[in-house]
Amino acid sequence: MRSVRAVSLGDNTVYLLELDGTRVLIDPGPDFEGARDLLTESLRGTSPDVVIATHGHLDHAGLGAWWQEQGLPVALHPLDWPFATGEAPSEAEFAALKQLALASGAPPDVAASAAAAIESRRAWSVAARTAQRHPPAGRDRRWPTGLLYRPFLPRLALDDVDVGGLELLHLPGHTPGNAVVWVPSEGWLFSGDQLLPGITPTPALQGHHGHGPASDWRFRSFPAFLGALRSLQALQPTRCFPGHGEPFGDVVAVIEANLEQAEQRLNRAVGALRDAAGSSLYELAERLYPRAVRRRFWQILATVQGLIDVLEFRGLVAYEDGRWRLTQAASTSFS
Ligand SMILES: [Zn+2]
Structure with a gap:
């Protein structure tokens, strides 16, 4: 028997996928106040056999430490382990971002407020790892409270996960270790942040966490992200279960629309450069x-x-x- 149960946790959606007797939870979930109870209740006494994190961002993998304390292994691609262990984003990465703002040619007042924004993001990231209590909800109210991200060492790499009928595809782009879960027999795609209803996400400026050239800290996320979309297009999924929002069909059309929009933006950029x-x-x-x-x-x-x-x-x-x-x-x- 194959079934999927969606559990919404504030702005995020996690899924309990049952595949011929094996239960897989896709994304540990965000750690806001009450999230653990909500998750336990929604799973109605069934416990997953394994928890897979699509990537290391806190709204997807924030409850990783908690799941492992319950005795359940969490799988995450090793390139994203630095998020889980709390090593990323590093001080050096924040400093490099500040430098990027300064070197971008922005006017001094804009560069200064950009540097201040990086400082507050740094403070927020440290607080998420170290605070004892949940911080207050952000202005956007995406979750009932702010999020914590207690550091943990994932017990499994993606390659260690062996569940019949399920494939874990490493598709870097959104993050270096980003992955999607693919159930070929059903055409089901669990897309994390790679494919979302209604928006085309742009990956953030980010580091490669020591897995790229030492001379250059930055991971070229957008070219990789577009490559990932093309890989998904080739799979021809029939149903997508995204990490935010509701599951949707017409998946290939959504992928094509995302790729098309990217090409339009690229053409506009070429046009703007031609004029200058x-x-x-x-x-x-x-x-x-x-x-x-x-x-x-x-x-x-x-x-x-x-x-x-x-x-x-x-x-x-x-x-x-x-x-x-x-x-x-x-x-x-x-x-
Ligand atoms: Zn993300």
Whole structure:
């Protein structure tokens, strides 16, 4: 017998998947006040055999420590273990982000408030790992209280999980160790944050946590994220169970819409670069998102850096003296 039970935990949705007698919980869940009771009640006395975290972010894996204390192993791709153990994001990563804001060409007041925002994010991340009590709910009220993330060492890597009829696919992008759960016989995809209803998520600016070149701290998340979408497209899933919101059908159409939207953004970026004699990251952000860049600096910068990363991979832009310019290849391929 194959069944899925969705449990909503504030803004997140976790799933109890039953596959021929084996129960798999997909995502440990976020650790807000009351989440454990809610989860225990919703599972109605059934206990999963294994807990799989799609990735290491706190709203998905925050209850990992608790599950392991209940005697249940949590599986997470080793590239995301630094999130679970509390090593990531590191002080060095926060410092590198600040540096990125300064080097982006942003005006001094914008760079200063961006640096302040990084400081408060750092404080928040430390508090989530170390606070004894749940912090108050954020302004967006996505969860009843703020979230904790008690550090833990996952007992399993994804490769250690052996459940008949289930495949764990490592699809880096949203994070370096991001994974989805795939049930080929049913066409079911448990997508974590890779595929969500209604929005096209842009991966944040993030480090590769020591698994990339030592000379460059940054993980090129958006090119990888688009590659992951193409891998999912090839699977032709029939139903998607996302980490936020409700399950949905028409999965291939949603994937195609996401890819299409990315191509449109990439074309707009090429257009904006064609009009200018080279552009700093911030200037490009201002040209593409004039109203939002000051208000949502980090989100916009992550989006624009992501676009640049893809264009650089395709050989269409090059960086010189603090500015991005179209290459010869771009002027011939887009003329
Ligand atoms: Zn996430």
